[in-house]
Amino acid sequence: MSEEKSARVLVVTSGKGGVGKTTSTAALGAALAHLGEKVVVVDFDVGLRNLDLVLGAERRVVFDLINVIHGVAKLPQALIRDKRLENLYLLPASQTRDKDALTEDGVAKVIAELRGKFDWIVCDSPAGIERGATLAMRHADAAIIVTNPEVSSVRDSDRIIGLLDSKTERAERGERVDKHLLITRYHPWRAARGEMLSIDDVLEILSIPLLGIIPESEEVLRASNVGSPVTVNAALSAPARAYFDATRRLKGEQIPMQIPNESRGIFNKLFGRKAA
């Protein structure tokens, strides 16, 4: 870690819980690392950490973010290096129940120290709009808003977009936080039949640029079951390819957007075409 770097800080956020923030943080972080970037993923979900579990590092956690903030441990002691990708590190959250343990000054110091060591800092936000979520987005240069094509998720995403425009350091300096929409758990055939909000519906309502569309897939569940990001565990699967495309777009590459079109079952063949 000798070379001085200047990281880009990303927050993965959504407002609503269970939409795929942690899964997406792990998948994008691993994809960035796979593409040669030096990445740290930081879990801000104090009290309910899970990024360690999704990355398969749950038994290697000794020190955590709160320990570093309180001076119990130095930052390098708390960083866990991934066993599969040597460029990928995890800074876990603590399981303490005291959410006030996360202080604004402490987070600022940790982010500042990480900025010099990595190319990307990916902050996994807790659900909600409370302290943990606002601190996770506080120093972000860019935000990934994870949204399911479903009314409550879209509404909460809209709320989070409002917070990104008012509560972040950049917003307070009068600068913009780049916002990227990541649609997850997308069912192509449901959208085609008008049973699920379409990509166009969500884009029109939220009006922020689209980073990627991740299809609903059993591979995502399988990856978290075994504690490996889907971009590592099933790198050629549809969701992993969608995450890799999203990662390349994050890096500034122009990649045409693929609207997932999973192989159709007999039911969809019979009924799907009518509505399309």
Place this chain on the structure above:
Amino acid sequence: MNLLSMFRRGSAPIARERLQILLAHERDARGQPDLLGVLREEILAVISRHVSFDPDKVQITMDRGKTVSTLAVDIEIPNRRRDAGSAAVYGRLTFDPAPAGARSQWTNGLV
């Protein structure tokens, strides 16, 4: 809309329309994070110049409709009885946002 047409068309258009209406309102409110709070402070400041009342007995509510929203202000003010100094009779000052053309009225009646 009956069940059959819901099945045929899917429910996504309904979801889309509901979201568009809801978010239009929520985004309006975002610029003024606590419109009701501000209104409450200012209305109470004006009224307290003329009558005394218990700030806890004030209700300010806003009902947002599609085209028109209504603001209801309900303030309970103690009326001192002329003959007795001890017991207070409570009156209520209500603001009635009258329809366009008519004047709004403050009324002070006994409850």
